[in-house]
Amino acid sequence: MQDLVQYKQRIVIKDKSLYQPMKNKNITLHDSAYKLKAILDSTSEGMLLIGTDYKILSFNKQAQKNALLVFGKPLREMADFRSYFADGEFDSFVQLSQKVFKGEHLSHEAKMASQWFHVRYYPVYDDNEKLLGISMSAANIDERKNAEEALRKSNKKYQELSSLLRLMADNMPDMLWAKNLNKEYIFANKAICSKLLNAKDTEEPLGKTDMFFASRERASKPENPEWHTFGEICRDSDTITLENMKPMQFDEYGNVKGKFLFLDVHKAPLFNDDGQLIGVVGSGRDVTEAKKQDEQIKVTKETYEGIFNSLSEAIYVHYEDGVFVDVNRGAEKMYGYTKEELIGESPEYVSAPGYNDLEALKKVIHKVGQTGVSQRVEFWGKRKNGEVFPKEVIINKGKYFGKDCIIVTARDITENKRAETAQRIQFNIAQKIHTAKNTEDFLETVRDELSQLFDTNNFFVACYHTEKDTFKPLIFRDEMDSFDEWPASQSISGQVVKLGKTVFLRGSEINTFSLKYNLEVLGTDSACWLGVPLFIQNQVAGVMVIQHYTNPNAYSEFDVTLFELVAHETGIYLEKQKMIEDLIKAKELAEESDRLKSAFLANMSHEIRTPMNGILGFAELLKEPHFSGAEKQKFITIIENSGKRMLNIINDIIDISKVEAGLMKLKKTDVNINESIEHICDFFRPEVEAKGLKLLVSNPLPVHKAIILTDGEKLYAILVNLVKNAIKYTDKGVIYVGCDIVETDGRVSVQFYVKDTGIGIPEDRQEAIFKRFIQADIEDKMARQGAGLGLAITKAYMEMLGGEIWVESKEGEGSVFYFSLPADARADHTAS
Numbered sequence: 001m002q003d004l005v006q007y008k009q010r011i012v013i014k015d016k017s018l019y020q021p022m023k024n025k026n027i028t029l030h031d032s033a034y035k036l037k038a039i040l041d042s043t044s045e046g047m048l049l050i051g052t053d054y055k056i057l058s059f060n061k062q063a064q065k066n067a068l069l070v071f072g073k074p075l076r077e078m079a080d081f082r083s084y085f086a087d088g089e090f091d092s093f094v095q096l097s098q099k100v101f102k103g104e105h106l107s108h109e110a111k112m113a114s115q116w117f118h119v120r121y122y123p124v125y126d127d128n129e130k131l132l133g134i135s136m137s138a139a140n141i142d143e144r145k146n147a148e149e150a151l152r153k154s155n156k157k158y159q160e161l162s163s164l165l166r167l168m169a170d171n172m173p174d175m176l177w178a179k180n181l182n183k184e185y186i187f188a189n190k191a192i193c194s195k196l197l198n199a200k201d202t203e204e205p206l207g208k209t210d211m212f213f214a215s216r217e218r219a220s221k222p223e224n225p226e227w228h229t230f231g232e233i234c235r236d237s238d239t240i241t242l243e244n245m246k247p248m249q250f251d252e253y254g255n256v257k258g259k260f261l262f263l264d265v266h267k268a269p270l271f272n273d274d275g276q277l278i279g280v281v282g283s284g285r286d287v288t289e290a291k292k293q294d295e296q297i298k299v300t301k302e303t304y305e306g307i308f309n310s311l312s313e314a315i316y317v318h319y320e321d322g323v324f325v326d327v328n329r330g331a332e333k334m335y336g337y338t339k340e341e342l343i344g345e346s347p348e349y350v351s352a353p354g355y356n357d358l359e360a361l362k363k364v365i366h367k368v369g370q371t372g373v374s375q376r377v378e379f380w381g382k383r384k385n386g387e388v389f390p391k392e393v394i395i396n397k398g399k400y401f402g403k404d405c406i407i408v409t410a411r412d413i414t415e416n417k418r419a420e421t422a423q424r425i426q427f428n429i430a431q432k433i434h435t436a437k438n439t440e441d442f443l444e445t446v447r448d449e450l451s452q453l454f455d456t457n458n459f460f461v462a463c464y465h466t467e468k469d470t471f472k473p474l475i476f477r478d479e480m481d482s483f484d485e486w487p488a489s490q491s492i493s494g495q496v497v498k499l500g501k502t503v504f505l506r507g508s509e510i511n512t513f514s515l516k517y518n519l520e521v522l523g524t525d526s527a528c529w530l531g532v533p534l535f536i537q538n539q540v541a542g543v544m545v546i547q548h549y550t551n552p553n554a555y556s557e558f559d560v561t562l563f564e565l566v567a568h569e570t571g572i573y574l575e576k577q578k579m580i581e582d583l584i585k586a587k588e589l590a591e592e593s594d595r596l597k598s599a600f601l602a603n604m605s606h607e608i609r610t611p612m613n614g615i616l617g618f619a620e621l622l623k624e625p626h627f628s629g630a631e632k633q634k635f636i637t638i639i640e641n642s643g644k645r646m647l648n649i650i651n652d653i654i655d656i657s658k659v660e661a662g663l664m665k666l667k668k669t670d671v672n673i674n675e676s677i678e679h680i681c682d683f684f685r686p687e688v689e690a691k692g693l694k695l696l697v698s699n700p701l702p703v704h705k706a707i708i709l710t711d712g713e714k715l716y717a718i719l720v721n722l723v724k725n726a727i728k729y730t731d732k733g734v735i736y737v738g739c740d741i742v743e744t745d746g747r748v749s750v751q752f753y754v755k756d757t758g759i760g761i762p763e764d765r766q767e768a769i770f771k772r773f774i775q776a777d778i779e780d781k782m783a784r785q786g787a788g789l790g791l792a793i794t795k796a797y798m799e800m801l802g803g804e805i806w807v808e809s810k811e812g813e814g815s816v817f818y819f820s821l822p823a824d825a826r827a828d829h830t831a832s
Contacts, residue, residue, distance in 0.1 A: 044139065049124065051133040052101065054081045066138055070112045096121065100134050109141065116145040170202065173667060175263070175284035178270055183209050183238050186279065194669060195286065196230065196256055196263075217257070230254030230261060238280050241267040252284070262288045307500055313564075314391075314410040317400050320369045322346040322362065325400065334391070334410060336384035347379070352388040355380035365395060365406055372397040374572070376426075379410070389414055392423075394568070398538075411561050418453065422562045425449040429566060433573045442573055443475040446544075446566055454559050456546055458526075461534070461570065463542040464488060464497045471543070480549060481523035490520040493543045496531040500540050504560050505529045507552040528554040532567035536575040544570055615642045666800055671712040673750060674700045677737055680719045688727055688735065695723075698738030701750075705741060708750060708823050714797040715821070718805075719752070721790040722817045726756035733757030733814070741823060749803070749820040760811040770795040770805065794819075 037060070040047050046063035050056060056079050059067075067075045071084045082090050100106060100121045107120040117138045124132045169176050175192035179185055185205035193199040197213040205213070214228055221227035230253070237250040247268040253261065267282040308315065314331035318324045327342045335342065335350050342349075348358055356379055364375050375395040382388050391410045398407040413422070428449050436442035447456045458478045462471040469488045476482065488494030492510075495517055496503050505513050506528050514521060526547040534542040544567045548554035555563075618635040621627065627635070658664045681695050688695040700706075719737070726735045736755040741748065761769065769791050798805045802822055809815035 046136075046138040048075070048136040048138075049133060050081050050097075050136065052131060054097075055079070056081055057133060063136075063138070066117070066140075069115065097134055101131060109145075115140060116142045166202075173286075175286075176282075177205075178279060178281045179238065180279040181242075181277070183280075185209070192284065196261070196284070198257065221258075224258065226255050227258050228255060230256050237265060237267055237282075241280050242269060242277075245269055260288060261286065262291050310499075311501055316342065316408050316410075317398075317405050318346070318408070319403075319405055320366060322348075322365065325405070331410070334383070334412065335381065350381050352380040352382040355388070368395045368397050368406060369404070378413070381410070392565070411565070413561075418558055418562075421453055422558075422565070425452060425562070426565055426569060429569045433569065433576065436573070439474055439574070439577060443570070446570060447475070447477065450546075450563070450566060453562065454546070454555055455548055455551075458547045458549065459545070461542065461544045462493065464540065469494075474542075478523075483523070486522055491522050492519060492529060493531055493545060495519070496533050496543045496545075497540045500533055502533070502560060502564055503529070503531045504555070504557075524549060527552045530555050530560060530563055532560075532564050534567055534571045534574060536571055536578060541571070541574065612642070612646065615639050615646075618642075664796070664800065666711045667713065668709050668711050670707050671710050671715060672707050673739060674703075674706045676712070676715060676719065677739065680716070680723055681737055684723050684727060691727065691730075692732065693727070693730060694734040696734060696736050698736045698753075698755075699740055701739060701741065705823075708821065710801055710821055711797075714801055718794045718797055718819060719754070721794045722754040722819075725790060725817075726754050726758065726815075730756040730758030730814070742820065748823045750823045751818060751820045753816055753818045755814065755816040757814040760813050760815055761807065761809040762811050763809075766807055766809060769807070 040060040041062075043060065044062060046066040047060040048056070048063045049058040056075055056077055058077065059075050064075055067073070067084070073084070085093065096106060100123050103123055105120070105122055107118065109116060109118050111117075118141045119136060119138045122135045124135050126132055169187075169189035170191075172189060172191060175195060176187075176189040177185060177192050178187040184207050188197070188199070188202050188205040190202060193202055193205065197205055197210075198217060199205050199213065210231065214231065217228035218225075237248070237252065240250075241248050247266065250265040250267065252263045252265045255261070263284040264287045265282060265284045267280055269277055270279040270281045272278050308326075309329045311328060312330055314328070314334040316324050316327040316331050324343050324345055327339055329339075331337075331342060332339055337350075347361060351358060361377065361379070364377055367373070368375050374397075377393050377395065379391055379393045380388060381391050390413050392413045394409040396407045396409070398405055400407075429446055432442050432445045436445065443461050446461075447459045450456050450459075456477075458480070460473050460476040460478065462473045462476075464471055470485050471483075471488055471491070471493055472485050473483065486493075488497060492503060492505070492513065495513075503513070505526075510521075510526060510529055513519070527550050528548040529545070530547065531543050531545040533540045534544055536542075544563070546555065546563065618638050621635050622632055677697055677700070681697050685695050723735070723737060734757060736753070739750050739752040742751045743749075771792060795805055798819055798821075803820050805817065805819035807815055807817050
């Protein structure tokens, strides 16, 4: 070995004779060369000296070990260092050594033979400054590198878990937060930021209290003390939770941004890993609508009782055991008993002794309960004063607060002769329900039958159209007037529908009634007017009316009763006809749906099998040992892409299934349109540019008009589907995404568009692309990848949002997809 020293950052060999073989075999370890050799052999770094001719001049023991590990053969003095490298590998070493020969000091980390080394290179000179070669030192740093890799993986796992928690929290509809003992936020999800705090993002609440945001909101609307009142009259639930040291529930409420908000809040103490109390964690669910529904149920019950008690007929409700559970005021008047006296009794209690077959009545009630088919019987009743009277009873199966029950309607039929005639009329009409050729034939029969008792020259039956608030006649027979359609709100007929009960007016009562409800007299004035509501599925669906132009006493109270009974039969007929029509439509829709679903399933089978074959096929190839790493990496990429394609298909199937099942809900919030479009374009721009296309944003809205109230997630999904389709079917050119404010008939909307220069859509397939379970190219065996559900889902979302979607396209030139949303602009907001 040579005596080596450090001089001016160079390694200098002072004794050139050390290059010669040692002749004195008695030299001791005390000599410097042997001392230095002992020191170098004891170090953990491999030391190697190479001449300018790349001959190995010297090395220590660790360098020998490293050579055996890296090169698989030992180092030999004066051996050519080039022989240790494979073909082509020595070139990089030559480039590096040339830099060192010029006086540079180099170092790098390299992985050789599965071990990591830190290698340093220094030039070596003799006393005359003559370059002798290169000194190489290699330190094994494998343990440190492994530790660094383990730390990197640990940090990555932590970051992944943290990201997962944030993603889960921010996708929850419920509010989620955590506070320290000073009641300052240390965590907040998107829901609480947007719904309660009005924070710009989830970072803003950190270190701040509820009062910071409440004060800011109140300061933004000083003129409106009701703008933000949330929490003003609620208990300090954080303090209460910490005092009790257990999970607790609270009702918290107040105005947020001028709207009432009611939260179901759950809180619990928060501890760290050492069990030390550090704050409070909480969650809040918006139950404002649920509270409103509870109130609506109360109002509905009051409305039901109001209608129930306003009917002139005697109505009582009982279960199949016959015990009354409810009666209306009509029953009180008919029998002379109070409601409290009748509830808990049975039909036997009001039955005239010896007049009725109560066992037969029980069988009828049982039959109605089993079949749901209404029954009509004659029953002799006994009033509280002992008076016996005949009545006609209609027994129906119905629902009483969600439970099956029997609903009985009773009418007094004291006038025997008229009753017999009325019964015959009812019988004939009931028979006609099953034999009528059509609705007009049935209603003509009703009119002819009723004419046996009273004048029916002026008779009509009209259906009520809720959306238009108008009447359209099914039959209109009148001596004076004729109408094809008329407004319900301005007519007496409309009040029949609104009140849900019979309206019987004579003489001056007609004018009094019209003035009371601010009605207009449509057509010729009547002297006597009788209108009865028609019920279909327990809903008022129309009216049946008779009137007389000269005789104010043309109809009696008995006629009113008969007319109501006939209207009931007419309602049954119309309900039956509607059921038949609905069944025919349902059958046609089912057949069409069956055909479409069959085509859809066939397409789905192909779409799912294609990526599955890719996954299974290339997974099998991965087992083969003869493929290189690069080839296997290519197989893995194909498997990943096939998996992503299958996941997209499954997600589309799930979304369309939710839409079909009615499970898809809306979550409307303030959405900045400009930001949404920019975000979509930023997301897709790399994919577009990789395909050689351009993606441009067109016509951004003014800042003060850019925020609308809508479901941001649905809008995002619509834009994603349309942009993805544009990219998929465009091979060259430009894709534009933009929107405009459009006003039509006083209605303001935002009209979006996605325009491409792609392959276009055939004119005969442009309507089909929006249908569920079908795509424009569903029968095209050369169709591009896709299940064809994206546009069906998009249209379904548009219908939920109250908008519409359409396409303009020319085959071979491109397409423009338009969709519009109601523009509920926020004048007091600015785009962020």
